[in-house]
Amino acid sequence: MSRSPRFYGYLYFLIASIFVYFAIQQNNRTEGWDIFTIILMAVAAIDYMIAFRYFALAGKKDNDKKE
Structure with a gap:
C-alpha cells in the first residue's frame, strides 16, 4: 500500500522534532x-529538509489533480 x-x-x-528535543536535552x-x-541537530536538519520536500511534492500533486 502506497x-x-x-x-x-x-x-x-x-x-x-524528536531529534531536536534530544539535542536540547x-x-x-x-x-x-x-x-x-x-x-543530533544535523540529523534533525536533514529530516526537516526531507519533510519539506515531501510537503512540496504533495502540494504539486494536489495542483496536478486540479488541472
Missing part, C-alpha cells in the same frame, strides 16, 4: 555544544 507524500512529510517532521546535560549535540 502512502501519500503528506504522510511521509509529517512522519519526517515528527522524527526531526543533551545540550542542557552537558551545558554546552558537544559533538553529539551537533550530530
Whole structure:
C-alpha cells in the first residue's frame, strides 16, 4: 500500500522534532555544544529538509489533480 507524500512529510517532521528535543536535552546535560549535540541537530536538519520536500511534492500533486 502506497502512502501519500503528506504522510511521509509529517512522519519526517515528527522524527526531526524528536531529534531536536534530544539535542536540547543533551545540550542542557552537558551545558554546552558537544559533538553529539551537533550530530543530533544535523540529523534533525536533514529530516526537516526531507519533510519539506515531501510537503512540496504533495502540494504539486494536489495542483496536478486540479488541472
